[in-house]
Structure formats: C-alpha cells, structure tokens
Amino acid sequence: xxxxxxxxxxxxxxxxxxxxxxxxxxxxxNLANFLVEKQSEIADAKKDLNKSEVGTxxxxxxxxxxxxxxxxxxxxxWAAPRPVEKNLLTISDTVYIQPEPLGVVLVIGAWNYPxxxxxQPLIGAIxxxxxxxxxxxxxxxxxxxxxxxxLPLYIDKELYPVVxxxxxxxxxxxxxxxxxxxxxxxxxxxxxxxxxxxxxxxxVTLELGGKSPCYIDKNCDVxxxxxxxxxxxxxxxxxxxxxxxxxxxxxxxxEQVIQEVQKSIKAFYTExxxxxxxxxxxxxxxxFKRIMAMxxxxxxxxxxxxxxxECYIAPTVLRNVKPGSxxxxxxxxxxxxxxxxxxxxxxxxxxxxxxxKPLALYVFSPDDKVIKRMIxxxxxxxxxxxxxxxxxxxxxxxxxGVGNSGMGCYHGKFSFDQLSHLRACLIxxxxxxxxxxxxxxxxxxxxxxxxxxxxxxxxxxxxxxRMGLLACLVVVAAVLLQNYFL
Amino acid sequence: xxxxxxxxxxxxxxxxxxxTIPESFRRTQLQNLLALVQENEQxxxxxxxxxxxxxxxxxxxxxxxMVANDLHYTLDNFYSWMQLEYSSKNLATRMDKCFVRREPLGVVLIIGAWNYPxxxxxLPLVGAIxxxxxxxxxxxxxxxxxxxxxxxxxxxxxxKDCYSVVCGGAEYTKALLENKFDHIFYTGSxxxxxxIxxxxxxxxxxVTLELGGKCPCIIYxHIDIPSAARRLVWSKFFNAGQSxxxxxxxxxxxxxxxxxxxxxxxxxxxxxxxxxxAGPDMGRIINPHHWNRLMELLEKSRGKVVMGGExxxxDRYIAPTVLVDVEESDxxxxxxxxxxxxxxxxVxxxxxxxxxxxxxxxxxxxxxxxxxxxxxxxxxxxxSSGGFCANxxxxxxxxxxxxxxGVGASGFGHYHGRWTFETFSHRRGCMMRSWALEKINVxxxxxxxxxxxxxxxxxxxxxxxWISCSIM
Numbered sequence: 001x002x003x004x005x006x007x008x009x010x011x012x013x014x015x016x017x018x019x020x021x022x023x024x025x026x027x028x029x030n031l032a033n034f035l036v037e038k039q040s041e042i043a044d045a046k047k048d049l050n051k052s053e054v055g056t057x058x059x060x061x062x063x064x065x066x067x068x069x070x071x072x073x074x075x076x077x078w079a080a081p082r083p084v085e086k087n088l089l090t091i092s093d094t095v096y097i098q099p100e101p102l103g104v105v106l107v108i109g110a111w112n113y114p115x116x117x118x119x120q121p122l123i124g125a126i127x128x129x130x131x132x133x134x135x136x137x138x139x140x141x142x143x144x145x146x147x148x149x150x151l152p153l154y155i156d157k158e159l160y161p162v163v164x165x166x167x168x169x170x171x172x173x174x175x176x177x178x179x180x181x182x183x184x185x186x187x188x189x190x191x192x193x194x195x196x197x198x199x200x201x202x203x204v205t206l207e208l209g210g211k212s213p214c215y216i217d218k219n220c221d222v223x224x225x226x227x228x229x230x231x232x233x234x235x236x237x238x239x240x241x242x243x244x245x246x247x248x249x250x251x252x253x254x255e256q257v258i259q260e261v262q263k264s265i266k267a268f269y270t271e272x273x274x275x276x277x278x279x280x281x282x283x284x285x286x287x288f289k290r291i292m293a294m295x296x297x298x299x300x301x302x303x304x305x306x307x308x309x310e311c312y313i314a315p316t317v318l319r320n321v322k323p324g325s326x327x328x329x330x331x332x333x334x335x336x337x338x339x340x341x342x343x344x345x346x347x348x349x350x351x352x353x354x355x356x357k358p359l360a361l362y363v364f365s366p367d368d369k370v371i372k373r374m375i376x377x378x379x380x381x382x383x384x385x386x387x388x389x390x391x392x393x394x395x396x397x398x399x400x401g402v403g404n405s406g407m408g409c410y411h412g413k414f415s416f417d418q419l420s421h422l423r424a425c426l427i428x429x430x431x432x433x434x435x436x437x438x439x440x441x442x443x444x445x446x447x448x449x450x451x452x453x454x455x456x457x458x459x460x461x462x463x464x465x466r467m468g469l470l471a472c473l474v475v476v477a478a479v480l481l482q483n484y485f486l
Numbered sequence: 487x488x489x490x491x492x493x494x495x496x497x498x499x500x501x502x503x504x505x506t507i508p509e510s511f512r513r514t515q516l517q518n519l520l521a522l523v524q525e526n527e528q529x530x531x532x533x534x535x536x537x538x539x540x541x542x543x544x545x546x547x548x549x550x551x552m553v554a555n556d557l558h559y560t561l562d563n564f565y566s567w568m569q570l571e572y573s574s575k576n577l578a579t580r581m582d583k584c585f586v587r588r589e590p591l592g593v594v595l596i597i598g599a600w601n602y603p604x605x606x607x608x609l610p611l612v613g614a615i616x617x618x619x620x621x622x623x624x625x626x627x628x629x630x631x632x633x634x635x636x637x638x639x640x641x642x643x644x645x646k647d648c649y650s651v652v653c654g655g656a657e658y659t660k661a662l663l664e665n666k667f668d669h670i671f672y673t674g675s676x677x678x679x680x681x682i683x684x685x686x687x688x689x690x691x692x693v694t695l696e697l698g699g700k701c702p703c704i705i706y707x708h709i710d711i712p713s714a715a716r717r718l719v720w721s722k723f724f725n726a727g728q729s730x731x732x733x734x735x736x737x738x739x740x741x742x743x744x745x746x747x748x749x750x751x752x753x754x755x756x757x758x759x760x761x762x763x764a765g766p767d768m769g770r771i772i773n774p775h776h777w778n779r780l781m782e783l784l785e786k787s788r789g790k791v792v793m794g795g796e797x798x799x800x801d802r803y804i805a806p807t808v809l810v811d812v813e814e815s816d817x818x819x820x821x822x823x824x825x826x827x828x829x830x831x832x833v834x835x836x837x838x839x840x841x842x843x844x845x846x847x848x849x850x851x852x853x854x855x856x857x858x859x860x861x862x863x864x865x866x867x868x869x870s871s872g873g874f875c876a877n878x879x880x881x882x883x884x885x886x887x888x889x890x891x892g893v894g895a896s897g898f899g900h901y902h903g904r905w906t907f908e909t910f911s912h913r914r915g916c917m918m919r920s921w922a923l924e925k926i927n928v929x930x931x932x933x934x935x936x937x938x939x940x941x942x943x944x945x946x947x948x949x950x951x952w953i954s955c956s957i958m
Contacts, residue, residue: 086885194687201897268933278932375916384917386919390919394915397917423871423873424872426885428876430713442759
C-alpha cells in the first residue's frame with residue numbers, strides 16, 4: 001500500500017471510532033495554541049515567499065485565529081438540530097435538519113497563503129466532525145515541512161494527517177475515496193481534481209481564481225481609491241486569488257491613477273522595493289518567467305525592473321492596455337497592474353462580462369447607483385465596493401467562486417455547512433394511524449379528496465383559511481373562558 | 487431535432503438579455519407552470535398511466551400535487567428568498583454594509599428520471615425558474631408518454647425563449663453534456679452520474695446528483711405491529727416499489743419477523759384485494775427490461791418467497807412479494823431493488839442492524855420502526871443517510887422545509903422548496919466599504935510595524951466577542 005493510501009485508511013479508521021464527532025473543541029483549541037506557540041516557526045517559513053513576519057501574521061494566522069475563535073464559540077449552535085416548518089399532516093411529529101460529518105475530507109492547499117488556505121478548510125472540517133487529510137502545496141517547501149513536523153504535535157495525527165508530496169503523491173491521494181475534496185488553486189488542476197473525485201461520486205469545493213476586475217469611477221476620491229488598490233494589488237507581490245487583477249477607468253483619470261498608485265507604492269515599499277522587507281518575491285522562476293512574458297507588448301508606466309536570480313519583479317503599472325494583449329489573457333497573479341480605459345460604466349460592464357466570472361469584483365465609486373448597477377449587471381464570486389481584499393475577512397460572508405472561479409464556499413459557518421451533511425429527519429409516532437388511512441388503498445374518490453385537502457396548499461384560501469382558523473380559535477377560547485374560568 | 491449547442495446558445499442569449507431576472511417575470515412563469523399542471527390533469531394522469539400504470543391516487547399525491555404544492559409554496563415565498571440577506575454588523579463594520587445577494591447561475595440543465603417522471607423534472611424546474619435561470623429540460627426517454635406530453639405542454643405555457651425541452655436517449659444526452667451549462671441537476675443512477683460528473687468537470691460545472699441506494703428499514707424493540715405493517719407496505723409497494731426512497735429491505739429480529747408477516751399479509755389483502763393484478767391500485771413495472779431484471783432477481787435469490795412471487799410479462803406486472811431467510815450475500819442484496827420485492831433479513835441485536843447498514847454504501851434514506859425513543863435515537867446517531875424517517879416511509883419527501891438529497895453514494899446537493907431555489911442560485915458575498923475611517927486602514931498598510939500589528943491584533947482578538955471580523 002502506498003504512503004497516501006495508508007494515511008487515508010488510518011484517517012477513515014480513526015473517523016469510524018467516532019472520536020471526531022463529539023463537540024469537543026479540544027482539537028480546535030489545540031490548533032489555536034499551535035498558531036500562537038509556533039508563531040516564529042510559521043513565520044520562519046517565510047523563506048518560501050519572502051514574507052515578513054508581520055506580513056505572515058497579518059495575512060495568514062490572524063484570520064485563522066479569528067476563525068478558530070468563532071468556531072469554538074458557535075460550534076454548539078451550528079451543530080444543533082435545525083427545526084423546520086411542518087404541514088397539517090405532520091403537525092404532531094418532530095421535523096428537523098441534523099448536521100452530520102461527511103467522513104474523511106481531503107484538503108489540498110495552495111502556495112500563495114499556504115497557512116490561510118490550507119488551515120482554514122481544516123478548521124471547518126474539524127468543526128463539522130470529520131477526519132481530514134491535509135495536503136499542503138509542495139511549492140512552499142518550508143511551509144509544508146513545518147506543517148508536517150509540527151501539526152501532529154498538536155492535533156490528532158491519525159484523524160488529521162499531513163501528507164506532503166508533489167504531483168504524483170497528489171494523484172495517488174486523489175485515487176482514494178474521500179467524502180469531500182476541498183481544493184484551492186487554479187482551474188486547470190481544479191478540473192483534474194473534479195474529474196478524479198467524479199469516479200467516487202465525491203462532492204468537491206473548488207476555490208479557484210480569475211481576473212478580478214477593478215473599476216474606478218472618475219468621480220471618486222482617486223487618491224484614496226488608488227491607495228487601497230495599491231495595497232490590494234501588491235500585497236504578497238500580487239499573488240492573491242482576489243487581488244485586483246486589472247483596472248478599468250476612463251481615459252481622463254488614467255494619468256492621475258498612475259501617479260497616485262506610484263505615490264502609494266513609494267509610501268508602502270520605499271523608493272527601492274527590492275530592498276524593502278515588506279515587499280515579497282515571486283514564488284519561483286517558472287512563475288517569474290510567466291509573469292515577465294505577460295508584460296510583453298504593453299507600455300510600462302511605473303516599475304518594470306526585475307531580477308530573475310531573486311525572483312524579484314518591481315511593483316509595475318501598465319498603461320493603455322488593450323483587451324487582446326498578453327497580460328489580459330489569463331490571471332496575472334503577479335505585481336503587474338494593467339489599466340484598460342473604457343468610455344464609462346456601460347463599457348466597463350460589457351468588458352467584464354466578456355470574460356469568465358471572476359472570484360472578486362471591485363468597484364470604486366461615491367455613487368451608490370453606479371455600484372448597484374455594477375453588481376446587478378455582472379457576476380462574480382464576491383463583490384467589494386471601495387476597497388480591496390477585506391471582504392475575505394468577514395466571516396459572515398460566504399467566500400467562494402462561481403463559474404470558472406469555482407464552486408462551493410466557506411468561512412465561518414459556511415465552512416461548517418460545506419463540510420457537513422444536512423440530514424433531513426422526520427420522527428413520527430406509530431399512533432394516530434387513523435389519519436394515515438386516507439392515503440392507503442383501496443383508493444376511493446372520497447379518500448383522495450381528504451388527502452388532497454390536507455396535503456395541497458391552496459394560496460387562494462390561504463389567508464382566508466388562516467383568518468378562519470384564527471376566528472375559530474378565538475371562539476373556542478371565548479367558550480372555554482366563559483365556561484371554565486369566569 | 488435541433489442541435490443541443492444551438493438551443494443552448496439561444497438560451498444563453500436570452501439569459502444575458504436579463505429577461506428572467508425581474509420578480510414579475512418569474513412569478514408569471516411559475517403561475518403558468520401551475521396552470522399547466524392544473525389544466526391538464528387528465529392528460530397527465532393518462533400519460534402516467536401509460537408509462538407506469540400509475541393509479542390515479544398515486545399520480546395525484548406523488549406527482550400532480552407534489553408539483554402544485556411546491557409551486558404554491560414557492561409562489562408564496564420566493565420573493566422573500568430573493569431579498570438581500572444582511573450580515574450581522576459589529577463595531578468594526580458599523581460603517582460598512584455586508585450582505586449576501588442570491589443571483590441566478592445562468593442556463594441550467596435538468597435531467598429527469600422515469601419513476602416519477604413528472605415531479606422529478608418539474609420540481610427542480612420550479613426552483614430554477616424562481617431563482618431566475620433559463621432552463622433546458624431533458625425528461626427521461628424511458629417514460630415516453632410523459633416525455634412527449636412535457637415536450638408538448640411546456641412550450642405552450644412557459645416562455646419558449648427561456649425554457650426548452652429536449653428529447654433523446656443516451657447518445658443525445660452525451661452530446662448535450664459536451665456543452666457548458668451553469669449547473670446540472672441529475673436524478674438517476676450512479677453509473678450515469680459518474681459520466682455526468684466527468685463531463686461537468688471539463689467545464690467546471692457544479693452538479694446536483696439525486697441518486698439512490700438500498701434504503702434499509704430497521705424494525706426493532708417494542709412496536710405496534712399492525713400500524714408498522716401498514717406504513718411499511720404502503721411505502722414499499724407505492725409505485726410498485728419504484729421509488730428512490732422506498733424501503734428496500736427490512737432488518738428485524740426473528741420474533742418481529744414472525745409477528746410482522748401475518749400483519750403484512752393482512753395489509754396486502756386490505757390494500758390490494760385478493761388479486762392485486764385485477765385491482766386498479768397496484769402499479770406496473772416501467773418496461774420489459776426492468777421487469778426481466780426483477781424476475782431474474784427473484785429466480786436467482788436463495789431466499790424463500792412467502793408472499794407473491796408471480797409476474798406476468800404481458801402487462802409487466804409483478805405481485806407484491808415478500809421473502810424471508812435472505813442472507814447478506816444474496817443477489818437481492820447486491821443492488822437497489824427498485825421493484826415490489828421485499829427481502830426480510832434477521833438480526834439478533836440493534837447493533838448488528840446498524841453495523842449491517844454501515845457496512846454498505848450510504849443510502850438515500852434510513853427508516854426505523856419502533857415505539858421506543860431510544861431505538862430511534864440509536865439508529866439515527868449510528869448511521870448516515872440522505873434523510874431519515876422514524877415510523878413511516880417516504881413521507882419525509884413531502885415536507886418542503888426539509889432538504890431532499892443524498893450523501894455519499896446516494897448523491898450530493900439537495901432540493902425541495904427553498905432548497906431548490908438555493909441550489910440554482912449563487913450566493914454572492916457583497917461588502918460596501920465606507921470611504922471614511924481611512925485612519926484605521928493605515929494600520930494595515932506597509933511599512934509594517936509591530937505596533938500597528940499589535941493594534942490590529944487587539945482589535946481582532948477573539949476574546950472581544952463584539953468584533954467578529956478582522957479590521958484589515
């Protein structure tokens with residue numbers, strides 16, 4: 001048996017013992033302790049992406065600590081039976097939805113925020129009572145190593161094994177049967193994951209990406225908008241699934257946008273971002289080359305300098321970009337910010353709708369009507385008006401894609417629900433059999449009439465019937481009061 | 487027959503025009519669908535009778551009324567389902583607006599099945615329309631009469647630009663699946679489900695699979711035998727056992743089996759008379775292929791037939807049949823029976839029963855009959871299934887508030903009532919950030935400093951229960 005097979009078998013055996021099911025928040029609290037106690041080892045793994053320690057905390061572990069806190073606080077409520085409305089025939093029965101664990105979940109992480117996108121689904125899996133095999137991205141060599149060595153010291157290593165490896169090991173994992181596969185990454189691999197899961201009829205959650213457009217209305221506070229966009233774009237060197245991929249704005253403000261972005265770049269990353277500890281690097285040479293190739297054919301307005309030996313690309317802005325240019329063909333996932341000019345909101349919406357549905361959509365405008373139109377006439381995983389990225393951190397909002405940007409969602413309670421089975425439960429008694437008579441054969445017209453009355457809801461009578469019922473109840477109450485209490 | 491790609495192209499164009507979005511449009515279409523069902527009752531009954539010899543009673547209760555019921559429920563409520571759902575706010579997001587917007591997915595494909603050929607395709611349609619999508623309907627070609635009727639009636643009542651019906655067999659469906667849909671809703675078998683999922687993976691299309699499985703019926707403990715027998719017989723032989731949630735087999739002790747058999751015999755006589763074939767209340771098997779399949783199962787089974795067992799090829803009739811002394815390895819226990827054959831297996835304890843169930847693939851429903859609350863709870867807590875019903879069969883399907891769907895091999899996703907609407911919607915998380923409070927944003931910008939981080943950590947610390955999202 002392969003190493004992967006063994007890990008999955010062990011996780012399933014551990015799940016079948018039932019020990020992941022009770023609402024002990026023990027494992028979640030241990031996970032929280034891990035994040036706090038091993039802060040430096042986690043940040044040390046910044047070697048992978050040249051993230052500063054503060055950057056790692058801010059963008060990776062802070063969110064996780066919040067999610068764990070929320071899960072610990074709310075678990076009892078999320079896992080409780082959820083009552084459901086009844087009809088006349090089931091008025092004396094118990095009807096509810098019982099959330100249950102699915103079984104063994106596979107979480108495949110990504111390399112850009114290796115902690116956030118690998119551990120956050122794990123939190124949901126644990127909260128929902130599942131066993132979970134964690135497969136960190138092999139691209140982040142150091143992070144994967146830290147996860148593999150340290151996580152088992154804090155959380156149950158049979159229930160939540162960390163399996164490291166590359167493409168071959170991932171393929172071997174995907175040959176096993178899981179009860180849910182949660183994948184974060186790109187659409188090409190997303191398709192392969194879904195196809196592999198299809199053999200076992202396994203449901204999947206795919207958190208993919210896309211070109212998240214950013215529309216800047218000419219009437220907005222351009223300096224403030226640009227500051228927020230600059231932060232959203234160049235954090236993690238643009239390697240964020242919800243980074244504003246490209247800007248759409250009217251030609252009249254293009255120069256101002258370029259200047260303001262340049263100002264913000266300087267304020268954030270100094271005159272020389274290469275030597276600034278707060279500016280990251282491209283993950284590896286393959287991606288470096290990919291991003292550099294994308295800039296071909298476009299005019300550089302800001303930045304452009306690069307150093308292959310360090311996988312460094314300066315924060316770059318491209319002006320007057322055309323829809324057919326290389327940089328507009330696929331998700332950039334790097335520090336290139338193309339600006340495409342449009343004649344107004346109409347053309348912006350048209351341009352956005354020509355592409356695949358993105359993971360996020362950004363619109364900067366002081367006018368609510370502009371924002372509303374943008375939302376109503378486009379589709380995307382999520383929307384954020386007047387800022388970038390931060391909707392990710394609102395646990396009350398479902399985070400996920402649509403169309404090519406993915407399927408399913410998570411964060412907060414959504415993680416719990418995504419990795420649970422919502423089982424419909426109807427508990428009846430064996431008495432009151434008389435009521436059932438009308439549904440049994442031999443079928444007579446009279447019985448059918450009664451059965452249809454009880455089952456069929458007729459809206460024309462709805463209000464009238466409710467009023468009628470209320471009137472009857474009032475009369476009955478009056479009679480009772482009169483005879484027995486007064 | 488029109489090429490599927492061109493039909494899809496037409497539906498996509500219509501969807502992009504935005505005509506399905508307004509509430510008034512959706513309401514009109516739903517009302518028209520209700521009219522379709524109400525004004526064509528006799529035609530529907532005739533088609534269902536032709537396909538399955540469905541007794542009028544069953545056709546009303548499980549087909550016409552199920553659709554009408556869901557339509558009424560949806561018409562009453564879908565407007566509220568369409569509304570923005572605002573998220574709870576906290577100190578950090580007081581100046582912002584966070585809400586979830588439910589949006590249509592686009593053009594969705596609904597593939598029906600033959601056992602309840604009307605409701606299995608129209609119920610998903612109700613939610614798809616309410617959610618604002620355009621729909622391509624592909625009814626099962628096996629229930630031909632209903633398929634033809636739907637192809638004829640749908641264009642008469644619903645907008646032809648938004649909703650199309652296509653008819654065809656396996657090859658046609660394969661060609662259909664090469665196109666990109668925004669959601670595929672499939673009811674049917676596991677084998678076909680795999681091909682559908684694989685085709686969907688190419689386009690990253692989300693899927694809902696309503697499959698089946700062997701729904702066990704555990705009868706244990708202190709029990710009112712006559713009532714249990716009636717409910718068991720009703721839910722098993724409804725539609726001649728061709729229900730995805732029919733109790734497939736019974737697990738009980740030898741004593742209960744001995745008490746149950748005469749009650750079942752009595753009930754069968756009460757329900758269907760001495761000769762079920764002569765009466766109007768017993769359905770027929772859908773086609774010769776399935777009739778042969780079932781008769782072969784009976785022949786090859788090593789169990790003992792104690793009731794029924796006869797079959798007549800000319801009208802695809804199989805008598806309500808009960809077998810005892812069936813072992814786990816019996817041929818009847820290999821696949822979903824989907825017919826009027828009820829094997830009874832004996833177990834010595836409740837644990838043995840739940841272990842038995844857990845050794846097998848997760849079914850669409852688990853049933854338990856018992857007067858003892860602890861027995862019901864034990865079965866509920868120790869098994870997993872799409873749905874669960876204690877002391878009755880099938881009826882949990884009729885409650886629009888309950889999500890109807892499978893888990894594991896019985897499928898994923900769910901529908902009925904609001905759940906259908908949600909299945910065909912995208913929940914878009916929206917946040918409108920205020921322009922103010924830029925001073926707080928400064929904390930998150932580089933150059934990063936430990937003191938800024940400390941402020942942010944303080945503000946987002948989980949101990950502060952009044953803040954549930956990080957400021958960032």
